[in-house]
Amino acid sequence: MTAVHARIHVSRPGFDLDVPLSVASGETTAIMGPSGAGKSTFLDALAGLVPLTDGRIVLDEEEVSTPRFQLAPARRGTVLLGQDPHLFPHLSARENVAFGPRAAGTPARMARGMAEEWLARVGLADAGKRRPADLSGGQQQRVAIARALAASPRLVLLDEPLTSLDPVTADGIRALLAEHLVGRTCVLVTHDAVDAVAFADRVAVVEAGRLTQEGAVRDVLGAPATAFVASLAGLNRVVGAAAAGGVRVDGALIEGRGDLRGAPEGAAVFRPGDVRIVGDGAYGSWSTRVVRVEPTIAGARVHTATGGIAVDVSLDELAARGLGAGAEVTLSVDAACVRLLPA
Template sequence: MRRGAVELDVPLAARPGQVIGVLGPNGGGKTTSVLALAGVLPLGEGHVRVGAEVWDDGRRRLAPEQRRVGLMLADSLLFPHLRAVDNIAYGPRSRGLDRRRARARALDELERVGLVDRATARPAELSSGQQARVALARALATDPALLLLDEPLSALDPDTRARTRSDLAARLTAYAGVTVLVTHDPLDALTLADHLVFIENGRVTQAGTPAEVLSEPRSPYVGTVVGLNLYAAQGDSHGHVHTAGGGLLVTTAPTEGSVWATVAPSAVSLHRHEPEGSARNAWRLRIASLTLQGQSARVGLVGTLPLTAEVTLESVTALGLQVGQHVWAAVKATEVRTYPQ
């Protein structure tokens, strides 16, 4: 299907109870995929099949309200004039359930997300994390076969996000349907999903379990998400790895032919002068960025081989690291990993 300049060709398959994490850069097709599953956008080709039901096959398409879909967005979109229990009961009521049973179902969902004591609170009386949990309860109250979560935690502050992520993980464990989680946050994806799909320019560039993706990223974007330096390269039997950008790496575990080469940022050491010793990879590079993360810092380096290093704050101080400064970066050959493209 096509939306604007993006032509989307994204196969997705999941079993009941599975959480699919969908990641990708802006404009790559993530939200378009969600809208197609929800029925907001029609397919040009292909199909949407959930269980034994065909929701869209390019010819016949169920309207959004005919699909058993639950949707949760970054903005909870709760009705401001309704209490939490009534916000949740709205879905079952709209599907024909009487007031008493809809309220009972809403209270059950509130209990599952740990908010039954806030049943009579209106959205303005709830914290942002509580609003997100009410929105999740509302999405699940209609017993959807497919739950769509589009950046559900992105509007939350870091502390609230961590707590809500834990609550969300617990609730999804008990959900029997299929969940599609769209997120930019690798921590959300790695902790909530059991299968990851990366979409770039409307195509799937990599799919697999979190362990598989962490072990062998297969696109520069995926490498960035999982926090590794990743290079498309050519390897030879002598352990020489020539990157597409003209850089050279040496590894003790060579792979011949077209390869991906990875270096963990934590394996990169920085020096004021050209290092001596066992490191067989050393480059004089310029610091392009310096970002503090807790008790460590990520240092973006540019030059012969673009590289990200992760060093301690003590190292930042001892070396006097600053943006624009030239330093030597070193990596042991045993820390360079290669695998076939």
């Protein structure tokens, strides 16, 4: 198992990524952030595919990247698995999986035996002789996982490996990865909070090329420091002036639990499902305007003008109240459901 200590600084015209990261031996860290934040570049730098402008990368006690030195990717003991399995089309599934051990010097017969074992582990015991063109997308991704892990990498790098899969296949691959990543050092890039919760011990959030929040997955998702993290967690995060027992934004006072004494600004964090549409003049309520309505599996999410607060409603309530863009509504949220954090 390998520990990672890195500060990755990659700069080019119109782009600047400067992010520190440490990953303990046997731990999985998820890298999350909006598109264009630099997540894949970060992973490519760890793999040795992108040179550093500044900083350094250390795997265990071995320095593998600096601005003046770059250890070849093949000598790092890392594997990078992305959305495309990138299987060798002319090789069978067994030979694809055996490629890593054979490249490391394992005798061909032994490497093929290892490949058969790994194919069985990923649920493809009978697919060894089939070529990638004869496999489904989900099966190809399973072969790619087997190939990656059969190489006994000291560091596993995953770049959104489930994005191109249908939900049922993705669930199966997610369970497979969760099982086989136990005890391995891994850095995972994902847009999906489900993946972070399923795989990762910690999460690092990268926005505009900078680290904006880091910590245990549930701690970060439960106390989002930015609007982006709040959106990942499916939460409202409303920033305003700190007031006695709450946060004041656009004339509304949102009360909650937390200590904001001494803080000029605070953030109120709460679930859209905890917001209620109430009658005018109700205690602790505020009036606002509907900006847009977004369909959800269970009904609809109504986005409002005050602090961008979202409200989850049923389809019946949506129709009964006529909640279209421009509609005036009065909202309320129980203070017991609101967490107050320094902004």
